[in-house]
Amino acid sequence: MKIQLAESYGFCFGVKRAIKIAEENKNSATYGPLIHNANEIDRLKNDFNVALSENINTFKAGDIAVIRTHGIPKQELSLLKSRAVNVVDATCPYVTKPQQICEEMSAQGYDIVIFGDEAHPEIKGVKSYADEHVFVVNSGDEVDLLRLREKVAVVAQTTRKIEEYQEIVGKLMATHKEVRVFNTICNATFDNQDAVRKLSQEADVMIIIGGKNSSNTKQLHSIAKDYCTDSYHIESQDDLQESWFKDKNFCGISAGASTPDWIIDDVIKRIQAISNS
Ligand code: SF4
Structure with missing residues (x-):
């Protein structure tokens, strides 16, 4: 089976930027998930001690609060600042x-x-x-x-x-x-969507990798399904099922804007193993 990645996929500018900001702010916490990818959030916690807090009241004066790529409500931003929390804004431009x-x-x-x-x-x-x-x-x-x-x-x-x-x-x-x-749809979204549109017209099975809550991954999956009925949204290689690839000749792959390369690589290796078995 031929396996091909979309021409444009995965981490976008905004997510790369937010991860860099988080890595530069060790021993901090993000208010809400920094990006929609649980595996990457775990890596930030383990390697940089960047925790995740869903509760605004956990932030005290002097703490560092990293604001997620999706942004937060204006009133919450004001509240954090009024409590003398050090706000580091990783909201995507x-x-x-x-x-x-x-x-x-x-x-x-x-x-x-x-x-x-x-x-x-x-x-x-x-x-x-x-x-x-x-x-x-x-x-x-x-x-x-x-x-x-x-x-x-x-x-x-x-x-x-x-x-x-x-x-x-x-x-x-x-x-x-x-x-x-105002056209506020972002370029990264356009590029990834166009590439999926193209690839899913040729592939007979499509795998879209990304968090289940990730809006842009869901959109990629929806576009893939428009052209390729056998399109699946997975979070990691563990979600792959061998039956999806039976009698298939061409597997297309794409990934949402919050999906790190190491997860994509693992998925490709697993599909190759299934294809060769
Ligand atoms: S997909 Fe979201 S985070 Fe990424 S560049 Fe676009 S708006 Fe920013």
């Missing part, structure tokens, strides 16, 4: 951007529409920068239910599919005179 847009557009009197998953930490953070006229939608259908004022500004979660964003924007344009559209 592509996430900071929609936060700033929400704040500015809100101040200018625009209603804000955010295309994304309301429960995702990135969106909780972005939303917190707008005033009360902010609405999160997860699909085109949800746009039809909105009651918006005249001026609307729209941003997207960094990892969403461009086709779905275009649908949302199209609906807003059809019903509002003034719509300010």
